[in-house]
Amino acid sequence: MSSNPIVIETLKPSNSELLPIVESALKSNFKDVTVEVGPCPGKIVCVREQQLPFPVVVDLSVEPFSMTSSGFGQNLVIAEVGGPGNLFPKINKEKEFDLKEICNTCQSPFSFVFGPGAGPWKVVGRNCEMVADANFATAKVATKIASLPPGYSPPYKMGVIDSPKFSLMANLAVSEPGPGEVLHCKCSVRIGKDNFPETIRKALAKHYGKRCVSLAGIFLLGEGEAKLHVMPDFPGCQFSSTEEVSLVFKIIPWFQVRLLFSRGSSSQKGYRFL
Numbered sequence: 001m002s003s004n005p006i007v008i009e010t011l012k013p014s015n016s017e018l019l020p021i022v023e024s025a026l027k028s029n030f031k032d033v034t035v036e037v038g039p040c041p042g043k044i045v046c047v048r049e050q051q052l053p054f055p056v057v058v059d060l061s062v063e064p065f066s067m068t069s070s071g072f073g074q075n076l077v078i079a080e081v082g083g084p085g086n087l088f089p090k091i092n093k094e095k096e097f098d099l100k101e102i103c104n105t106c107q108s109p110f111s112f113v114f115g116p117g118a119g120p121w122k123v124v125g126r127n128c129e130m131v132a133d134a135n136f137a138t139a140k141v142a143t144k145i146a147s148l149p150p151g152y153s154p155p156y157k158m159g160v161i162d163s164p165k166f167s168l169m170a171n172l173a174v175s176e177p178g179p180g181e182v183l184h185c186k187c188s189v190r191i192g193k194d195n196f197p198e199t200i201r202k203a204l205a206k207h208y209g210k211r212c213v214s215l216a217g218i219f220l221l222g223e224g225e226a227k228l229h230v231m232p233d234f235p236g237c238q239f240s241s242t243e244e245v246s247l248v249f250k251i252i253p254w255f256q257v258r259l260l261f262s263r264g265s266s267s268q269k270g271y272r273f274l
Helices: 015-027 099-105 196-208 242-251
Strands: 006-009 030-040 074-082 096-098 112-118 128-135 143-147 157-161 165-176 180-190 215-220 226-229 254-257 261-266 269-273
Touching: 015 030, 015 180, 015 196, 074 099, 074 112, 096 099, 099 112, 099 128, 099 165, 112 215, 128 165, 196 215
Parallel strands: 074 269
Antiparallel strands: 006 269, 030 180, 074 165, 096 165, 112 128, 112 165, 128 143, 143 157, 180 261, 215 261, 226 254
């Protein structure tokens, strides 16, 4: 891992400032939208009248989330680790990172870290997808993994590993574990062309322009469709072009899941690891 990451000071709008921006954008793409500022863990006021298959007091450490921290949002930092440069011009499959080292470099050694990335193929035995989940205040790692074992039915296999290692790339949120202030969002009945994260990302880009704003969040998939991919094993030869890399992401297996609500918070600093 690079010992000299690039540190980017980001704009940190308050959650109250973000609320109307996010709410307006979501209402342009979803029929039913509620957005509020609140604690995590904490009660979701905007859904208190509905019968939901999970408690209205959101605690990320219990079902249906079952994560290693009860909440997030305090002193949030974004860590962009690795990237497509580890796939082209050369597949650098030996490139390995460590969640604990990332948190140490972000000056938050006892933090809660989560986010998507490429799982540790040396640990799992094959190329795999990862949703990092570790709480170094309690020394607990429960990273979620999805892979495509040969001959396995259904085509994908999911699991949980306790290794802090991962490969190639990741988009990570590093936060103090426990209570923090976040945006609670709930959307249903999509009416626009953009999906949930695209809607928010485009709204932030339009509102803040060239200013750098990062948003981290955790969302629960319920009713509605979402397409997610699972990378197959590494190819036997190098990619010949960036177009070929892009083509792989178009033809790899995609699976459908469901969406219900999300919560997020903006970060005050970003780290770029090469």
